[in-house]
Amino acid sequence: MTDEPRYPELKDKQAPFDYTLSVIGGKWKMKIMYQLACQGVMRYGELKRGIPGITHKVLSSQLSELEGSGIIRRQEYEQIPPKVEYSLTPKGRTLMPILNGMCLWGLEHQS
Known part of the structure; x- marks a missing residue:
């Protein structure tokens, strides 16, 4: 038995x-x-402040794409002023072990 990772056999390995x-x-x-x-539920402004360097246009676009992929949930409240909150969906939470692994790899290998 080896410590090599096992990859699923797929017809189209790249798909x-x-x-x-x-x-x-x-x-x-x-x-x-x-x-x-890390934060759970966040409003747009909180996200923008938490990600230095991201522009309004890019954040809006990326949030829309993540919502379209079912990774995040956008909850809009009918009130004045408008309130919108973002959170990970259950599908989105399944990606967190991958992101955590990437973070741990970075901690171990960055110089």
Whole structure:
């Protein structure tokens, strides 16, 4: 028995990998998910403040994509002023062990 990781045998080995990258890839999506995992429910302004360097346009776009992928939930409240909250969905929470593993790898290997 070896310590080598086992990978599932798939007809098209790239398809699941490509799908995962399409959902979480890019500079900002994982940072957004990490903020939501740490804080739970957050409003737009809190997210923007928690991710230095992200622009309004990019944050809005990334939130829409994550919502479309079923990773985050957007809850809009009918009130004045408008209130919108974001949180991870159960599907989104299943990605957190992957992000945590990436974080641990970074801690171990960054110089």
